[in-house]
Amino acid sequence: MAQYSRVAGSVALITLQNPPVNALSAAVRQGIVDTVERALRDPEVNSVVICGQNGKFCGGADIKEFGRQMSGPPLVPMIHAIEAGHKPMVAAIEGVALGGGLELALGCHYRIAHSKARLGLPEVSLGLLPAAGGSQRLPRLIGVPAALDLITTGRHVTAAEALKLGIVDQVTDHNTVDVAVKFVQSVAGQSMDSRRLSTRPCPSLPNLDAVFEGVMQRVRQSARGAIAPVACVQAVRAAATLPYPQGMEREKELMGTLFTSGQARALQYCFFAQRAVGKWSLPSGARWDTSKAMPISKAAVIGLGTMGRGITVALAQTGVSVVAVDTQERQLAEAKQAVSGMLERMAQKRGSAPPLGLVHYSNNLQAAADADLVIEAVFEDMALKESVFQQLSAICKPGTFLCTNTSGLDVDRLASHTRRPELVVGMHFFAPAHVMKLLEVVCGPRSSPEAVATAMQLGKKMGKVSVAVGNCPGFVGNRMLKPYVEQANFLLEEGATPELVDQVLEDFGFAMGVFRMSDLSGLDVGWRIRKADKLTDPSVPAGQPVRVRQGRRYSPLADLICEQGRFGQKTGQGWYHYDKPGGRVARSDPWLHSFLEEYRARHGLVARHIDHQEVLERCLYVLINEGFRILDDGIAAGPEDIDAIYVFGYGWPRHRGGPMFYASMVGLARVLERLEHYHQAHPDVPHLQPCRLLRRLVASGSPPVQRWREVIKRLHSQL
């Protein structure tokens, strides 16, 4: 797991060997301890180079080991032995040096990186801190402000930035190991005293207290309840204020709290969930590893509203040539300007040229004829989409994949309007499409494995977390959102305010509560869908009670708000008041409160006190319950898919792991018991009725979330 060889006569070369990223497993750590000892003992060796196999230095501690009993030599003394060694040690960094990998490099006396390498301390994104001395050595090397930035954000830096910051001593375009070997020979025999970071003082900083106070305030605000970023600040503060040994003690103490926390488990679960969703499988048996993705070099986007523009930008950023089509001249002209602007701003940030030449515009659908893949993003109207698909099917070359960006309409119905339904899949992007990480790839019953694989691969190329889901109204994300929003409206009827509901959800960790989020997305969107679903407006049969639809409880509150022309931020009024149309700052609105009071009085509803627990349980458990139904229906293959969708597309706090993981942390029996309780209190709300799968999981002993797939498989095979 760490190979020892002699090169250039007197240099020991230690190569970490643990594919795919040379993570520091127990065996690798043992290998490093043994080979370093050997190099230090060997009288013929005067210097050491440490590198990683297959062009990757090291991806850090082995995350898989964290949930288990730890064994093997610990990292801290291992790195200390390297730093204390009397022979010069150089880290030859290719590929990545992340987390424990960078901490290992910081223990070396010199660091030489390849120009394409990326370095960072991303432990915070796993709910941890760099506890192998990283929180103490990095501030001593690059100063407190830069170390705080890297450690609290976990961001990766390029070799060029690492050189500028002083993390590495040299960057090369040549063979990094050869350069390191040559270099280490040039310093062999010299004293390494000044190169041991643990012996250096932290560069002094005026107004230390004020700096840390400011940073702590900012970090607490953006952490939204996550504890690791706060612990990271505390650890760096120890580096700045304490001698190294005491700083290490503090690092260990803080890590002790984080290591076994639920948040660390949640974040590590998210890490693996994000990777698990790439290994998709469909009920048909089609799988990621047996389905061939087709290369896409030319795409077309049809409909250049907000979504179409974002998708065009995202494709061009990926290097795909795009023809952007809108039949309305005015919309086309506006889109041209908007897309170019977005591409230019993004390029400016990156310091590169904008890929303007990759985008062509047309007002004629015919321009999509030779595209390899088309993404339809016209207005969310079934008849309109059907007509576009019919035309595309006639226009496009044989083999063109036809995708729809619908947020919930029937993909199979659209496929039925084409000559090749197997080439049709949904590609549901989230606004703004060039920024948001999530892509739901919606597989209809007739979508071919190649079509799914192609959409998944294209999503990955675009930097998205692509999740394959089945076809049903709202797919996964929006289907679960519906009962969540519905509960929030019911709570208003019963006595809550938008402020209370939002406060509870934001305290939980959501970036925005449900009402603030609805105001941002536009209340008219849901109104239009409810009209199409015949839940409101003239289509509702006369004599139907206002608060009942299709035999269930219904809240017309959102419809009434829309009837007042209050569509949220865009009109300056919605559930909140904004300074002007398009304003961003939500203010409590006395009009809304009087409106709620009048509404309750009109319907004989008596407002009662609703506590935070009820708000949280009713909103979240009803959403989770729908998640179980989705698993039971086979619309999502496993809980990781649902959790990835919620974390990357719906602002679910990552340190809570996603709704299904959260349910497992709360305890499935508890979730079941609370749903039963609320369903008894509200028997006219079917969404509160605990789902069959939840009951069965509880009956089978509430297995951990990682084992649900097996249980679901077993249940389905028994049907």
Ligand SMILES: CCCCCCCCCCCCC/C=C/C(=O)SCCNC(=O)CCNC(=O)[C@H](O)C(C)(C)COP(=O)(O)OP(=O)(O)OC[C@H]1O[C@@H](n2cnc3c(N)ncnc32)[C@H](O)[C@@H]1OP(=O)(O)O
């Ligand atoms: C009572 C309590 C006492 C407390 C005491 C505790 C003692 C413990 C002290 C320990 C101190 C630890 C301090 C250090 C901590 C760390 O180092 S944490 C890890 C930090 N590193 C990372 O976060 C990097 C994670 N990986 C990545 O970001 C990416 O994988 C990559 C390296 C950039 C490569 O990306 P890409 O090429 O896109 O490949 P992927 O698909 O992401 O990954 C490929 C497979 O590799 C697996 N993998 C990646 N990194 C790790 C890892 N560090 N450990 C284990 N496995 C890893 C990944 O899951 C993929 O696997 P498959 O899906 O199976 O292919």
